[in-house]
Amino acid sequence: MSASFERLIDGIIDALQIHVVPNSNDDFVRGQVFSAIYALNGLKLAADWKAGPLLEQVRLQDDTFAAVKRLADGMMHPESPAMPRIPSDMSDAAVIEALRDDGDRQLGQLLLWASGADARAVNRDLATEIEQLLRRAICDQLKIELATTPKSMLQQIAGGERDGGVAQG
Template sequence: MSASFERLIDGIIDALQSHVVPNSSDDFVRGQVYSAIYALNGLKLAADWKAGPLLEQVRLQDETFAAVKRLADGMTHPEISATPRIHGDVSDATAIEVLRDDGDRQLGQLLLWASGEGTRAANRDAATEIERLLRRAICDQLKIELATTPKSMLQQIAGGEREGGAAQG
């Protein structure tokens, strides 16, 4: 997506939030404007969907895999892909998404392994540290995912909030 397209969408949203919503006393019209804002935010995110967030998730997974290998130090664990899994400048979002999804599967298997009784019996401290690391990595991935997901339309209507700002009133 070009910067001018993003500025155009942001300008339309700003105009609706700054000028139309505050000057409308009709709840139906306000609801329709918030629906339009929601749709525009969704369009902006969909148009902006590119390899960036996926690459960030794959890199986060790779860092986690490397840390698990280091912490496991000789323990028998589920298969972990060789890292880094992406070399060079890859921009094919579909291929990166496949890597990300496979990484998610591996993270889940590792979490089940680390939280299992057999692993805890073998090395309680390492298993606890690996489990904590995996849970934090999964949460960090969700934060990336949420950053590319539009806010709920009901959240926008109820709070009247702008990105990074307080409710207008």
């Protein structure tokens, strides 16, 4: 997405929030304006959807797989993928998304293993450490996902502010 497109969308949103919303006494019109703002925010995020956030998630997964391999050395555990999974010149978002989704599946299998009786029977402390590592990595990946998700329309309506905050008065 070009910077000018992002500025255009931001300008439209600002105009709606600064000039239309405060000057409208009709709840129906205000609701429609907030719906338009929500749609514009979604459009801005969708237009910006490049391989970047997906690549960041896959790299996070790869770092996690490497850490699990290192920590679980000698323990029988679900197989981790060969690294790196993405060549440095990869930019096809659909292919990267498929790798990310497969990585999610494999992380889930590792988490089930680390939190299960078999891993705990071999080394309870190490299994707990691996489980915590996996849970942190999954949370970090969700933070990346949430950063590319538009704010709730209800949050914007309730707050009346650009980022869904409460209006100051």
